[in-house]
Amino acid sequence: MKTKTLRPDKVNVITLGCSKNLVDSENIITQLKANDYAVSHDANEAANIVIVNTCGFIDLAKEESINTILDYADRKTRGEIDKLYVTGCLSHRYKENLEEEIPEVDAYFGTMELPGLLNRLEADYKHDLIGERFITTPEHYAYLKISEGCNRTCSFCAIPLMRGKHVSRPIEELVRQAEHFARNGVRELMLIAQELTYYGLDLYKTRELPRLLEALAAVEGIRWIRLHYAYPSKFPREIFTVMAAQPKVCNYLDIPLQHASDAVLLRMRRQITRAETEDLIRHARAVVPGIAIRTTFLVGYPGETEEEFEELCQFVRAMRFERLGVFMYSHEEDTPAYGAEDDVPAEVKADRANRLMEIQKDISLELNEARIGAEMDVLIERKENEFYVGRTEYDSPDVDNEVLIPASQAYLRTGDFVRVRITGATDYDLEAEVVRE
Structure with missing residues (x-):
């Protein structure tokens, strides 16, 4: 049986900006994995190739993207990484300026240039x-x-x-x-x-x-x-x-x-x-x-x-x-x-x-x-200290309210849906007890 061998290079994909950018990064990772690359996302472990997926929406987002590029450009100068590529909205909008101002980057790509990025990494774009x-x-x-x-x-x-x-x-x-x-x-x-x-x-x-x-x-x-x-x-x-x-x-x-x-x-x-x-x-x-x-x-x-x-x-x-x-x-x-x-x-x-x-x-x-006393379905997100943290159907991750459930009440797993009764409220969170799992 033929053994699949990973390439010696390891890639770390850094995502900045919104969930739409995150999907783009996930597509990059999917393609690279299919080309036998070892790939991590926003990871701290060592990788010799870094891809920064930038945001260019408003001033604060642009500043974060530029600072991140500069940080990895500095790491490349110190020999900590071999290759640095930049993609995403900021790169699409300001490619010529970035090429002039931060030449340490090996190549810049726009939002629609995934095949070009893959080609630079000697990877095939797999339509299947x-x-x-x-x-x-x-x-x-x-x-x-x-x-x-x-x-x-x-x-x-x-x-x-x-x-x-x-x-x-x-x-x-x-x-x-x-x-x-x-x-x-x-x-x-x-x-x-x-x-x-x-x-x-x-x-x-x-x-x-x-x-x-x-x-x-x-x-x-x-x-x-x-x-x-x-x-x-x-x-x-x-x-x-x-x-x-x-x-x-x-x-x-x-x-x-x-x-x-x-x-x-x-x-x-x-x-x-x-x-x-x-x-x-x-x-x-x-x-x-x-x-x-x-x-x-x-x-x-x-x-x-x-x-x-x-x-x-x-x-x-x-x-x-x-x-x-x-x-x-x-x-x-x-x-x-x-x-x-x-x-x-x-x-x-x-x-x-x-x-x-x-x-x-x-x-x-x-x-x-006004929700105190109501029963609601909650999707469990994680365990944090003495509480399980979940979301109702009225809440999206990262931006909306969370529901705190005492971990002493029941054993719950991430991804479980549980029925709870709301027992308390703060400005942006709810407290609850499990009614049934």
Whole structure:
């Protein structure tokens, strides 16, 4: 019998940025493993080849990416690694600048240049691996990227510059990948894209996210399907009908709204008004009672006045979102907003972000306290000190609430679903006891 021999090189893939970048890294790892490379992800152990998958979304993300590249470039200069490659959004957007400023990197690649990266490593791109993917997340959940790119024209956003136009993946291909995940123990699928609701328009000439959800829900072994990164304008409302009817589709929607002042929304080119947004939220809550809506807002956009910011605060108080995050505006070159003056001082942006989160903190506590006494299903994520830590269907990993269950009550395993009763609440977490396993 012929023995499979690994290449002598070992590769460490470093991922920066969002879950969409993580999926790209997982595809890199999958291809390299199929080419007999030993590959690790964000590992501390020695590797002689390093691939840094960068983020270029906002200033803080770009700074982190550049610092990471510089760190590994320094390690290469000291002889600690042999080869250093850079890929991802920052590399796609600023390749020529990076080549000039950090020449220690052996090669830079854009977001769509995986075959070129593999070729540089003398590895073949294996088309037969489409539908399969090594995952770096805990084995009970995986991200499923249903499309690439974005056709929206939001004035502040550089993503179309780095990711190109919207391209949907066929339903059949996504179902095959979901089946592969399920066979390998995945219980929860998190659907991600730059813009979920546009799914299918390029392939099928109609918005087909509802049909995709029905197809994925038919995959045996998958228990939860979660929706991330929807766009509010022209939202296909039949998604809520599917969510209400299909138990596997979590009553959860991540829908970044960005602002609530009509004047700011117009400058942002968001193609929606506050009234239309409120109508969409009311419709969602009417069709799917108890739905958890996660949103994000952008403060400090050029020209944002105190009055416009107060409109946003009033909107958040009125809508009482279950989950909320805030970003401070980053002045991104080559975006339409770059032509305007970045006239909101950094300290004002930070103050507005903090004020908005203080409003949300009180809302979150009130909503959490209202759950005390309720029974809920919880997916166990990990054991931490004297507690098991889990999530409800209303919570996505890393960004949302967690449920703390005393470890003395029962023996639970990561990836288990358990029934609990909520016994206590804090601003962003719940406490619970096991009702039954």
